[in-house]
Amino acid sequence: MTDAPQLPTPRLQALRTAVRDIERHVAGLGWDSPVLVFALVNTAGALAANPALERDLPTDAVLAAQEDPEHLTSIEQDGLPESATLEELLGRLAWPEEVDGAAIVVERMVVPPEAESGMPREADAAVEYLMAHPDRQDVRIAAGVLRTGESWCALRTRANDSDDEVGGSPDAVPGLVEALRDTFR
Numbered sequence: 001m002t003d004a005p006q007l008p009t010p011r012l013q014a015l016r017t018a019v020r021d022i023e024r025h026v027a028g029l030g031w032d033s034p035v036l037v038f039a040l041v042n043t044a045g046a047l048a049a050n051p052a053l054e055r056d057l058p059t060d061a062v063l064a065a066q067e068d069p070e071h072l073t074s075i076e077q078d079g080l081p082e083s084a085t086l087e088e089l090l091g092r093l094a095w096p097e098e099v100d101g102a103a104i105v106v107e108r109m110v111v112p113p114e115a116e117s118g119m120p121r122e123a124d125a126a127v128e129y130l131m132a133h134p135d136r137q138d139v140r141i142a143a144g145v146l147r148t149g150e151s152w153c154a155l156r157t158r159a160n161d162s163d164d165e166v167g168g169s170p171d172a173v174p175g176l177v178e179a180l181r182d183t184f185r
Contacts, residue, residue: 014070015040015144016152016168019103022074023142023154024163026105031138031158033107035086037093038074040101040144046073049098074103086179093183102180103144110137143176147184151177 008016022038043065047053054062057073064071083089086106095102111133120126130136138158145151153172156165171177 010070012150014072015146015150018072018074019142019144019152019154022103022105023166027156036105037077037080038103039077039099040072040074040103042100043071043073044069090179090183095184101144101146102183103142104180105142107138107140110139111135141173143173143180145177145180
């Protein structure tokens with residue numbers, strides 16, 4: 001007898017939906033976007049704390065919060081601190097208690113591990129080598145975490161740039177998930 005797959009909790013389902021919506025939004029901006037960071041706020045909780053917020057939220061978010069108490073609203077963060085690396089940026093982020101989670105969208109280039117065997121040691125030459133590699137894949141990663149521990153990642157490749165080709169799982173990019181979790185510690 002095998003165990004039946006567990007259904008996601010309502011909170012994880014809300015995070016999955018929010019991360020997919022964020023990724024779809026960024027996909028609409030096209031490729032080669034900068035790193036984007038989003039605060040995730042429980043919509044029903046935000047409306048309970050500040051009923052006037054209903055005027056500022058999209059109608060579909062207000063309706064969704066009425067049907068789903070776990071619904072999340074994403075808020076793109078402007079004015080991110082200047083950072084040389086993604087790790088440095090994440091290390092400089094902190095969230096007030098009103099923020100229930102965070103998401104980040106980054107684009108990366110991936111190559112199969114065997115491609116690294118012929119890679120030049122000099123940084124500029126290595127970048128040029130990887131950019132020209134025939135097995136190179138451009139990937140957009142949207143990762144989200146909640147204070148309560150849930151995580152979700154959505155991945156889209158440039159080669160399969162379609163909403164129905166976006167993959168996802170809670171731990172597809174574990175290092176990024178952990179770095180995002182650290183912004184709440």
